[in-house]
Amino acid sequence: xxxxxxxxxxxxxxxxxxxxxxxxxxxxxxxxxxxxxxxxxxxxxxxxxxxxxxxxxxxxxxxxxxxx
Numbered sequence: 001x002x003x004x005x006x007x008x009x010x011x012x013x014x015x016x017x018x019x020x021x022x023x024x025x026x027x028x029x030x031x032x033x034x035x036x037x038x039x040x041x042x043x044x045x046x047x048x049x050x051x052x053x054x055x056x057x058x059x060x061x062x063x064x065x066x067x068x
Contacts, residue, residue: 023049030055 024045030052031037031044044051 020048023052027051027055 027048028041028045032041034055035041
């Protein structure tokens, strides 16, 4: 493996770690904003991007349900 290959591998790991941590933080913020519960925020943070995608797909239904 040459220097360029090792740099690409290092950058790939950095991008993956950033994506995972950003997805977790985003899921926690969305969940806490919606549910006002630390427990649910931690659970949704564990699911990370899966919860974010779920929220985006079903957001319209969730928001309509909250309206009076």
